[in-house]
Amino acid sequence: MTGFGKVTAELPDKKVTVEIKSLNSKQLDLSVRIPAVYREREMQLRNELLQRLERGKVDLNINVEYIGRDTSARINAAAVAGYYEQIHELAGRLGVPEPTDWFATLLRLPETVRSEAGEVSEAEWQAVHGAVSEAVTRLIDFRTQEGAMLRRVFEQKIGIIGDLLREVDPYEQERVEKIRSRLTENLKKISEVEYDRNRLEQELIYYLEKLDINEEKDRLANHLNYFLRTLDSEHGQGKKLGFIAQEIGREINTLGSKSNHAEMQIIVVRMKDVLEQIKEQILNVL
Template sequence: MIQSMTGYGKSVVTFNEKKINVEIKSLNSKALDLSTRIAPLYREKEMEMRQMISKALVRGKVDFSIWIEKDASLDATPINSALVENYYHQIKDIAAKTGMPEPQDWFSILVRMPDVMSKTEAEVLTDEEWAVARGGVEQALQALVEFRKQEGAALYNKFSEKLDNIGSLLASIEPYEKSRVEKIRSRIVEGLKSIPEIEYDKNRLEQELIYYIEKLDINEEKQRLANHLKYFRETMNDGIGQGKKLGFIAQEMGREINTTGSKSNQAEMQNIVVKMKDELEQIKEQVLNVL
């Protein structure tokens, strides 16, 4: 069954004291348009994550984010006590040698000294942490795919309803089509009778009427439109990745409906054509969301 390109997925996984958040959103697009916001620790795995996303989602405008939340108490910058002690003794020695007074507020002076409050260790992404983070990406992708399936089912029902409506409208043309031929013939004959001074060949008139009526015949358009309706339904059941194909079929349906309208010189038939166009327009709007 078809899937929508609209979707949302989120997951939260934990590793030690870290909470790893993954969020993915997608909207319709002609191709895969992926933008990412990745925590610095995981940037070395960006290409791998992009491959995972492109394989799972195929198409759409996708926003992907992965970030880390830590316990604030565990993430506080440590004070380098050995360095503080070293600065303390240096300042006391300088004060003793020069006769300068020692600071009254030692703490405020010492914490502003270079490297006292700076982190020196660099975080390294371990295989164990990446396995957890990768699992979070997979969970978010799966949640988004499930969302797309649900949206796709809703689109399937919407399309089926619109196709049924077009089929019913197409069938409702037939009574008017049959009466139309006789009305055309009668109108032309009556028009000629109203001009008594004109003589005409009845056999030639009959031939011209047949030719004229054949030009207004819409049986081929009706048959092709019926085939397109059937093909649209079959394509919806072919699985994912049918969005562009469904768009092409909808365009062909529009051509047949337009031709039917141009050949319909009867108000009732033209009203039916307008209703078919309205139903088709709703299909065209929604088919842009199909994967």
């Protein structure tokens, strides 16, 4: 979702620089800073950015640098004089030194420089609009490159979880036998208690069925495959990938709660660690 684009348009009397950058956000959060002379076109730019960028905290900045002597910017002499008198009086009252560079100080204050917006020719606007469009294209290209890198990361991480899931298999039968043996041995130690062996076997089967993890393993494998298939979608799927990651997490948690086996629980912890890495990177996906 992050990206950057910068384009400069050369006009006869001015140079227009367009910069646009994007950071992660759940929706499109758009900030536009443009000279007053182009203000009437702002809504058009916003609509175009909404259609092309979909999501992200987007900042668009258009800066105009005048090449010749003619400029629409005008210094507000009255405001400058008023600020000067106030600062001079306040410095004497407080006993603090006056600024050494008056103009640098005064011209940064509000309303000291005004831009007299005039008519923008169609040729000029087409040049500015083309620069904005090209800057957006470069931002999208940046996003695309980042997306290709993220895809490789996701495929690697999902593959690691799949490998860890297969590591569970050797311990599964061992775990069931250990639970059965432990229960049987404990009953043998209580020699004075008589019990129905058939009923005991039924209870053991019921208990072991509650610890069975085959369904969780199947669902987890399906979620991993679904995650990879979703990566192939053309349009933004960041939110959908986030939902799938949540489902993957639920199955991993259930595996951990049912495992009742030290080695399997270690595998589950490793799965959770990899899944957290995936969730962090999903924030970068449209």
